[in-house]
Amino acid sequence: MNVTVLQFPGTNCEYDTKYAFEKLGCDVSIIWHKEKELPENTELLVIPGGFSYGDYLRSGAIARFANIMDSVQKYAAKGGKILGICNGFQILLEAGLLPGAMKRNSTLNFISKFNHLKVINNDNIFLSKLKKDQIINIPVAHQDGNYYIDNEGLKELEENNQIILRYCDEKGKEESINGSVSFIAGICNKEKNVFGLMPHPERAMEDLLGCADGELMLKGFLK
Amino acid sequence: MKAIVNVALKQGVLDDQGKATHHALDTLGFKDVVKDVRIGKQIIMELNALNEEEAKEEVTKMCEKLLANTVIEDYQIEIVG
Numbered sequence: 001m002n003v004t005v006l007q008f009p010g011t012n013c014e015y016d017t018k019y020a021f022e023k024l025g026c027d028v029s030i031i032w033h034k035e036k037e038l039p040e041n042t043e044l045l046v047i048p049g050g051f052s053y054g055d056y057l058r059s060g061a062i063a064r065f066a067n068i069m070d071s072v073q074k075y076a077a078k079g080g081k082i083l084g085i086c087n088g089f090q091i092l093l094e095a096g097l098l099p100g101a102m103k104r105n106s107t108l109n110f111i112s113k114f115n116h117l118k119v120i121n122n123d124n125i126f127l128s129k130l131k132k133d134q135i136i137n138i139p140v141a142h143q144d145g146n147y148y149i150d151n152e153g154l155k156e157l158e159e160n161n162q163i164i165l166r167y168c169d170e171k172g173k174e175e176s177i178n179g180s181v182s183f184i185a186g187i188c189n190k191e192k193n194v195f196g197l198m199p200h201p202e203r204a205m206e207d208l209l210g211c212a213d214g215e216l217m218l219k220g221f222l223k
Numbered sequence: 224m225k226a227i228v229n230v231a232l233k234q235g236v237l238d239d240q241g242k243a244t245h246h247a248l249d250t251l252g253f254k255d256v257v258k259d260v261r262i263g264k265q266i267i268m269e270l271n272a273l274n275e276e277e278a279k280e281e282v283t284k285m286c287e288k289l290l291a292n293t294v295i296e297d298y299q300i301e302i303v304g
Contacts, residue, residue, distance in 0.1 A: 058292055065289070094292065101294040103232070106239045148236060148295055179239060 001026045001223055004042040006072075006088075008033045008063045013049035013085065013202060020202035020218055021046070033066040044081045044221050045072065047088030049141070049200060059102055059144045060090035069095060081221060082194045083126065086142055089186075089196030098189055098196045099157070100149035105142070106179025112141040114210060115177060117185050117199060118168040121161040124192045128220045135172050136213040138199040145198040146179040147187075154182060162187050165197055224270045225303040226282045230291045231263025238262060266290055278302045 003026045007014045018028045021044075029039055038045060052063035063069070076082055076097050084092040092098045105111055119127055119134045130136065149157065157163050165186035168174045174183045178198075186197030201214030232238045238261050245260035270278055282300050291298040 057289070061289060061292065101292050103236070103295060104239060106237075108239055108243055146239070179237070 001043050001221070002039070002041045003028045003044045003046060003221075004039055005030045005046045005048055006033065006068060007031065007048075008050070008052035008066060010052045010054050011048055011050035011087070013087075013200065016200075016202045017046050017048040017085070020205045020214065023205055024215070024218060024222055026222070031068065033063070033068050035068050036071060038068070038071045038075055042075070042080065043223070044083065045075060047072075047082065047084040047091050048202070049086030049088060052087055052091060055087075055144070058094070059087060060092075060094040063087075063091045064095040073097070076189075076194055079191065079193050081125065083221070084194075084196040085200055085202065086145075086198055089198055090144065092194060092196045097194050098187060099153050100147055100181075100187070102144045103146040103148050103179070104144055105146050106176070110141070110143045111145070111178060113139065115140045115199065116168050116170050116172075117165045118172055118174060120163045120166055122164075123161055124164060124188055124195070124220075126188065126195045126220045127164055127217065129216045130220075133172065135168060135170065136216070137170075137204070137211045138201055138213055138217075139203045139210070140177070140185075140199045141203075142178070142198050147181055147184045147198075149181055149184075157184075157187060160190050162190065164188055164195065165199070224273060224275070224278055226268045226270055226278060227301040227303060228266040228268070228282060228286060228290055229263055229299045229301075230266065230286075230296050231261050232295055233297050236295050263296075275302050275304075 003021045166183040201217040204211045204214030240262040241260040286298045
């Protein structure tokens with residue numbers, strides 16, 4: 001499978017993401033933000049983590065206007081599959097490809113640790129290899145991961161099974177780590193081709209690194 | 224001409240920075256004085272010669288497009304001669 005990974009000034013997870021998908025047998029190309037077109041053979045587009053444009057102004061706000069983003073919008077509209085991880089999630093929110101917005105963590109500090117997540121919906125390709133209510137252990141590393149959406153928007157997310165992951169403890173009790181509305185760690189769009197999550201599955205690909213639960217998530221995209 | 228833009232979280236959207244600062248002011252002895260604290264950012268721009276109306280129109284476009292995230296933030300624009 002052909003995976004395209006975007007790279008902005010300040011992106012720092014592009015090589016981890018490349019490693020993760022190569023480990024799963026994919027061909028991965030890293031594309032610089034100044035390019036105008038995505039490779040034609042792209043079967044999955046990943047917007048990786050990092051600090052695009054230094055997170056100046058707001059996380060993801062400047063990256064959404066990069067040259068490549070017109071092509072990303074068209075790709076999404078055609079039903080292309082997109083995964084945004086951490087800063088990638090923030091960029092998808094700013095670009096309007098996913099609903100809601102990110103605020104500063106309610107703890108007001110940078111959170112970097114392994115955290116448990118609960119699979120809320122698996123009727124989508126991303127989490128199709130996981131069971132509903134399954135608990136997985138994936139690292140988080142973010143300062144602006146406090147997901148916000150108004151009540152009406154939250155209702156819509158719930159009704160359309162767009163909430164895909166929530167933060168929880170090791171026993172599965174849902175809990176807040178950063179103030180996110182409804183403990184949300186990841187969502188998708190209505191059409192279920194655009195996915196965003198704050199935790200980093202690409203950093204959980206080896207038992208040697210603490211956990212390999214990320215593999216199960218990313219495998220969902222494989223044909 | 225100068226434009227001063229103030230961007231802050233909308234009323235009703237919990238402002239954790241404001242809340243923490245409010246708490247700190249309380250403990251510093253301003254408990255009876257401070258009712259609420261909101262923290263935002265100020266963007267100051269020097270503009271090329273435009274009339275005030277045009278300036279306000281252009282800066283509004285900037286706010287809607289980039290300077291504020293209107294999902295969670297409000298903005299106020301002040302044009303200074």
